[in-house]
Amino acid sequence: MAKRVGMEIAIAAAEAVALCRPDVIAAYPITPNTHIPEHLSDIVADGRLDAEFVCVESEHSALSACIGASAAGARAFTATSSQGLLYMDEVMPIASSMRLPVVMAIGNRALSGPINIWNDHSDIMSQRDMGWISLFAAYGQEVIDMCVQAFKIAEDLDVMLPVNVNLDGFQLTHVVEPMLFPTQKEIDKFLPERKPYAAVHPDTTVSMGTLGMPDIFTESMKAKDEALKNSKKTILKVWKEWEEQFGRHYQPIIEHRTDGAEVLIMTMGSMSETAETAVDEMRKKGMPVGLLKLVLWRPFPYDDLRKAVKGARSLVVTDRAVSFGSCGPVGAEVRSALYDEPDAPAIVNEIIGLGGRDVTVEDFIAMGEKGLKAEKGKREEEYHIYGVRGS
């Protein structure tokens, strides 16, 4: 039976990954994800997990080693943050093009410069188009659950794509929360051994990573795009199986108090819990505000979003990254998704919580009020960077 334990979330992520019996773990230290690989190396050192822990000399090598291991048929895991993720950038699209089910936890952190070790989403947003499945956790329980779900989704032969599980740096990685921990037996029941489609081994000789000329390249990109879009079916299936076995429900967009809401606020990651509190307070004050928590970033859940915003007057999309010279990346995505919708809500794009700046209940109430003033068909501003001092 699952046990309720108090644990730092990064440690819990490591414990959850260990329950998945990965074969190869390769990682390089960078704050704030570091406790995940550190704790995994502890688990390996103590003999609780039979795996090769490869202490690589860079993040580029961490993901490269995971790609190599995955290509050889192993279950491979890595974790990183910020600049480390950017250092992996070169190999990110190769992992997905080669259809290798690597799982990576990202302790989300701002990109330099100025150098800043605290949380926002600019690291993962820079990797938006790499062909990975991207999940966002709001609290510790989701981190544990998603770390396990990620392997099952990634390795499904209908998917065969890498998955990143995003947990906010410090706000999640370094926070102690009570969590229900599944047992090894339960995870073994949920997650079968990886059965690779192809593996580089003399008994299953294959050439992987070949050259794609213009006559084949477009088709290979189409195949990757289809694979990522189709992965949603498997994601939903895996979430259903998870719910059946563990009783916890997941969906691409989780709604909170959206009944009768005229204004919706959209969040990703750890801000969602603060937003829930704020929405509850606004409801107490009679403000018709609800919350949409975006869990599945890639593949982007267009249908779920269109359904979720039906009837809303305005939608406040929060972003924890800036697409400089454009707007927030989530804001852009949501606008694009709703452009053709009849009676689409007015969109307010608030960029907030950059580089570890606190986002409070009061901030959400202020954004809710802004949402209440927004009018359909009238765009006041493309986007707004919230709380800039001196402005």
Place this chain on the structure above:
Amino acid sequence: MSIVNNFDLYAPRLVDQEEYFVHGHRACQGCAEALAVRLMCKGLGKDTVVVNATGCMEVVSSFYPTTAWTLPWLHVAFPNAASSASGVEAALKVLRRKGKIADRRVKTVAIGGDGGTFDIGIQALSGAMERGHDLLYVCFDNEAYMNTGIQRSGATPFGASTTTHPAGDKSSGKTAWKKNLAEIMVAHNVSYVATACPSYPIDFITKVKKARKVEGPAFIHCLAVCPTGWRCPSDAAIKLGRLASETGVFPLYEVVDGKYRMTVQHDTLRPIQDYLKSQGRFRHLTPDVIETIQARVIQEYNKLQDKINCLHAWSDLKE
């Protein structure tokens, strides 16, 4: 030497008849690197996984949906042959231990050109060697970024004209000396390090076989003449490889457990002009520059001789 002279007679008995790098690849005419890869594979045999850095050999051998490889082969990117191979090696080890793959030794071999090894890949290479993976890395060095059009690398020799460090009125080509990568590998305490050249096929294959036996990191630096980039006739590759050895520009030696040994001996070294004169990349060199190169070649050769004469195997130094 006699074996090389009577190659036709001995080769069928000495060399694996199986082909692992097969015809149909698109290497340039006279490419010594393609020959070297073919010979390397014969030294490795079928229980091998090859991890290839981006570069000439990857490009010419893997036009989807074709492949020139009958060995399992993986290409990921340019700088990470060593780190991708680290992952393959770790996977083969753990999967074998867990009984998920056949219980026999499969050797992981990473290959890269000089750009992918001396320059952009050296960090991953250094890390892999330091970690002690059961990994053979073979660098096929054609002394410039030939795949992208003959740009200068850390392996380009002094004085060579390349497309990014060309000879001109105020330039006589590259102004820095070639990195000594074999020494860098010896400094990593790699227990088998060798230089090789496909112009000496038996010597090369023997070294590959020795390196394969090592249960840990091993490194071979293989000089691969590139007629396209060296601006020499396409039938000159074998001859130029021999001249590289005969002039002392690229001595063929091995370092086993720290002990140096010349594997191809020459009683006297030929003058460097014999090597330089037939290569268009050195055409611009003036006598004084050639003299500078000659002096450096002799100095480097003597440094190597000194190591051969003086250094002991590490295992003899324990007391």
